[in-house]
Amino acid sequence: MKTPKFWQQRTLWSYLFLPLALLYRGIASLDRSIKLKKMQTLPRPVIVVGNINLGGTGKTPVTITLVNRFKARGFNVGVLSRGYGRKTDALLIADTHHSASDLGDEPYLIYQKTGVPLAVHRNRYEAGVALLKQHPEIDLFICDDGLQHHILHRDLEIGVVGKQGFGNELGFPAGPLREPISRLNKVNFIINNSGNLDLKKYDFIPPQFTLQSVLNEAINLKTGKAKPLSHWQNQGVSAIAGIAYPEHFFAMLRDHNIDVMGYGFPDHHHFTKKDLATLDTPLFMTEKDAVKCQDLALDLDNAWKVPLETTLPEALIDAILKTLNLDVKPNSKTHV
Template sequence: MIERIWSGRSPLYVLLLPFSLLYGLIATLIRLSYLLGLRRAWRAPVPVVVVGNLTAGGNGKTPVVIWLVEQLQRQGLRVGVVSRGYGGKAAHYPLVLSSETTTQEAGDEPVLIAQRTGAPVAVSPVRSEAVSALLSAAPLDLIITDDGLQHYALARDIEIVVVDGVRRFGNGWWLPAGPMRERAGRLRQVDAVIVNGGKAGKGEIAMGLQPGAAVNLKTGASMPASALSPVVAMAGIGHPPRFFATLRQHAVDVIRTVPFADHQAYSEAALTALTPNNETLLMTEKDAVKCRAFAHDNWWYLPVDAHLSASAEPLLQKIIALCR
């Protein structure tokens, strides 16, 4: 239902407009308070790059963070990542992740980023505390924040917005009548707009998600996802239909799809029940980091990598120049 409302296919959004106007007023006042100097943002001693979005729901932001970290690491730069840590609850903040840190403590996305990139990662509701914790642990050339475009308490040098190229901005209204955290006009003030799927417009950077081989959660074995059959596909991400569409595009024999809420917590019993006849259970990598501890032999995940067009090169060079 919420997808129909946000996309503009349902007129019920009108009932939520008073709440949206209140949301928009508060969001605007918060931003103005920093722009006018009524509040002061904390500035890190190293450059800060924010990768965020204007809408609620999955836009492909985390794959962009991973891509950016890997690109900068190849240039010899020491990159740290900070996050709010949605879906996790640590005993204390800031929390600097280690190899033993669980998704229950840090959230799924920070654990995924740490595992994929090897970069130091810290989480905290107060991003400046996470940045300080990373800089205290090791020297870094750059900080990337996973989300946090609207967290104006942390000063930033580069702002990158990731947009779902298919859904774009829905009906254009603020939450909860629409999907917007900020209105689309905010794009005029950011440094780069990356469009995931669909068609990139003038001045935007085109991006696609390219799946790799499916990986078994328990054994680490890999094979083409199309070789798995029959498949029950599950996804607990911001926009599960994107994952299911990817599987169909790559000829995966999917007999059932099971969407979950973003940052969903899983139990062994609940996931085992999805495959009563021992079908293959195929999930996203973001789901897999929460399920490895109790994985079964028939559980697999599909990693994806962000592929950006050549127009992303000036953005990379701009970030590298800041660090040099």
């Protein structure tokens, strides 16, 4: 879905939807109470990465970064995800034969960029049991987008705040929030996905860390050849983004002095050849979109994915390990 513009500021539409927002909050509260009574616990520590917003805040880049940091510390990590937007509801354990339509675009991207055991299913507890049966060496689980998945016990929660902040600060559908802002005071750590977003006014209790993000070299979808973004400096390009806030991607390209004609699509959009047929080249896209466009773009010599490189402070990894009482592995690397 595309996020409505009125989610970013309070307008007449916001107030018209307030009664439904109150109803939504009541239903969500009831659902949470029911799920908490049925909570199930996996035999390994579970880290949940989530948010209180509908729409993207950067959970998947955070998950990828955390997985790779724990791998560098010597831990065997398993990833659990719902697999939103995939073509089946079946429990799947990722392997090299699966595609983005099998796993969902975000889990597929996580699997591509980390290579760790990953399972997708609506019930993340069942996914964890199945994954652990196949990979008993797993030391800990990271659950991508699981803050509201109350049926799964979690040992640690990480709340991610996106570049858009909390918009108009109203609950869905009057605003972008799945839960009140105060919910973030119950997580263990908060990750700010923007160095320009000031969260001081909220007086959050949990420690806060900033996710640093930069665009890497563009990679050609057909040849795999990489080129620095400076190659297109002061040139015109087309760019597509099927993410919650496409303008964030376009703005990052423009920061490299590239003249971008951006085409936004709904989050998790399933691209077709028709979507790409009339667009001028060179054509840029996010990694998340590239996993769905790879085959569609094989006849385009000038289609490029632009990887996002993200980093988190080592202090956060240290704090997580301390909270979970996990010992540092002897073959760990604190920097890679």
